Amino acid sequence: MVTTTTSPRDVAARVTDPELPVLTVDDLGVLRDVAVDAGGVVEVTITPTYSGCPAMDAIRSDIETALHDAGYADVRVRTVLRPAWSTDWISAEGRRKLEEFGIAPPSPVRAGGPVPLALGVRCPRCGSPDTEMTSRFGSTACKALYVCRACAEPFDAVKAL
Amino acid sequence: MRSPFFATPPATTMPDAAAYALRLGDDALVLSHRLAEWVAHAPELEEDVALANISLDLLGQARALLAYAGAVEGAGRDEDALAYLRDDRAFTNMQLVELPRGDFGLTIARQLLFSTYQRMLYARLAASSDETLAGIAAKAEKEVAYHVDHATQWTLRLGEGTAGSHARMRAGLVAVWPYADELFEADPLTDRLAAEGVGVDPSCLRGEWDAAVDGVLREATLERPEVRPAAGGGRRGLHTEHLGHLLAEMQSLHRAHPGVTW
Structure with a gap:
C-alpha cells in the first residue's frame, strides 16, 4: 500500500x-x-x-x-544512452549552483572544432575571465583543470560535451 | 599469415551483432587496462589524471559493448563473465591495444593511432541500424574526441620538443606501427554487418585515417615509420604473448572470488 x-x-x-x-x-x-x-x-x-x-x-x-x-x-x-547526454542539458539552476560551489559551468557546445571549445571560462572565485586551462582532464571525467591568472587559484570547470 | 590451424576463431559461434560488439568491447577493455597501468607512473600529475580519465571512458564503453554482446548472445553471460572468464584465445581485440604500455612516447603513439581510428569508427557506427550499437557509438564518439585531442597535443609537444622527446616519440611510432594495418582489416563478419547497415567496414576508414595521422605527424616534425606489418590476427583470437599476462592480472580477483562485491 x-x-x-x-x-x-x-x-x-x-x-x-x-x-x-x-x-x-x-x-x-x-x-x-x-x-x-x-x-x-x-x-x-x-x-x-x-x-x-x-x-x-x-x-x-x-x-x-x-x-x-x-x-x-x-x-x-x-x-539509456540515446540521445547522448550533453552539457547543454545542465539547467540554468544547475549552472548557478556549480558556480556558487566553485566550479566553472560549461559553455554552450559548439560543433566544428576538434573538441568542443570552452570560450571565456571565468574564475568562479573572483570572476576574472583571465584564466588558463592546465589540463583538459580533471578530478572527474566531466571536468577540466584551470588556474586563474588574476587570483592564482586553481579551479575545476565542467567541460563542454 | 593465415594459418589453417587457427582458422576457426572461438567467438564465431556468437550471433554476428554479438561478435561485433565483443570485438569493439575487447579493444576498449584491453586498452583501458593498459592506460590504467599509468596511474601514479605518468610524467606529471595531470597526466595521471588524464590517462585515468581516458581509461575510464574506455572501460565504460567496454561495459556497454560487452553487456550488449552478452544480451544478444543469450547464453546468460553478462559483462563480468565476458571480461573475466574468457581466456586469451577467446578475446578478439586487435593486437595494437594489448602491447605493453612502454614509455610515454609509445603510449602516446598508440593513443594517436587508436583514438583517431576509434573516433572515425564510432562516428560511422552512430548511424548503425542497430539502435543499441548506434547509441553506444554516439555517446562514445564525443568522449573519444577528447582522447584524439590529448594524443594530438602530446604528439606535437614530444615531436617538436627536445631531441630526447623527439627520439622517444619516433621510437614509440616504430614500435606500434607494425600493428596499424590490423585496424583496417575487413573480414566476413564486417562484410556481412556492413552490408546490413549494422557494422562498419574498417577498410573504409584507411584513407581518412592516413590523412589525419599524417597531418599530425607532419606538424610534429615526425615521419611515418617504414616497418614491416605484424602478422595480426587479433580478431581471430591470435594474440601476442602480452595479452595473457594482462588478463592474468585483470581477471585474478574475479576468478579467485567469483561474484565478489564490495
Whole structure:
C-alpha cells in the first residue's frame, strides 16, 4: 500500500550527484523520465554523463533508496544512452549552483572544432575571465583543470560535451 | 599469415551483432587496462589524471559493448563473465591495444593511432541500424574526441620538443606501427554487418585515417615509420604473448572470488 504524498518524480529529482553534491540529478539532466505503471511500479530512466562515469551505480542505488523511503516499494531504474547526454542539458539552476560551489559551468557546445571549445571560462572565485586551462582532464571525467591568472587559484570547470 | 590451424576463431559461434560488439568491447577493455597501468607512473600529475580519465571512458564503453554482446548472445553471460572468464584465445581485440604500455612516447603513439581510428569508427557506427550499437557509438564518439585531442597535443609537444622527446616519440611510432594495418582489416563478419547497415567496414576508414595521422605527424616534425606489418590476427583470437599476462592480472580477483562485491 503506497502511503505517500510526494510524487515519485519529485523524490527522484531531489537525489544528488555523489561527485557534485550541490547538484541534483535533475539539475544535471541525468534524470530523463519517471513513470508509474498501472501496477504501481515506478520506472526511472537515467542517462550517464560519460560512458564510464562511476557515479552512475551510486545514483541508481540512491534513487532506489529515496523512492523506497518515500513509500514506493517497486522501483526499477533503467539507463539509456540515446540521445547522448550533453552539457547543454545542465539547467540554468544547475549552472548557478556549480558556480556558487566553485566550479566553472560549461559553455554552450559548439560543433566544428576538434573538441568542443570552452570560450571565456571565468574564475568562479573572483570572476576574472583571465584564466588558463592546465589540463583538459580533471578530478572527474566531466571536468577540466584551470588556474586563474588574476587570483592564482586553481579551479575545476565542467567541460563542454 | 593465415594459418589453417587457427582458422576457426572461438567467438564465431556468437550471433554476428554479438561478435561485433565483443570485438569493439575487447579493444576498449584491453586498452583501458593498459592506460590504467599509468596511474601514479605518468610524467606529471595531470597526466595521471588524464590517462585515468581516458581509461575510464574506455572501460565504460567496454561495459556497454560487452553487456550488449552478452544480451544478444543469450547464453546468460553478462559483462563480468565476458571480461573475466574468457581466456586469451577467446578475446578478439586487435593486437595494437594489448602491447605493453612502454614509455610515454609509445603510449602516446598508440593513443594517436587508436583514438583517431576509434573516433572515425564510432562516428560511422552512430548511424548503425542497430539502435543499441548506434547509441553506444554516439555517446562514445564525443568522449573519444577528447582522447584524439590529448594524443594530438602530446604528439606535437614530444615531436617538436627536445631531441630526447623527439627520439622517444619516433621510437614509440616504430614500435606500434607494425600493428596499424590490423585496424583496417575487413573480414566476413564486417562484410556481412556492413552490408546490413549494422557494422562498419574498417577498410573504409584507411584513407581518412592516413590523412589525419599524417597531418599530425607532419606538424610534429615526425615521419611515418617504414616497418614491416605484424602478422595480426587479433580478431581471430591470435594474440601476442602480452595479452595473457594482462588478463592474468585483470581477471585474478574475479576468478579467485567469483561474484565478489564490495
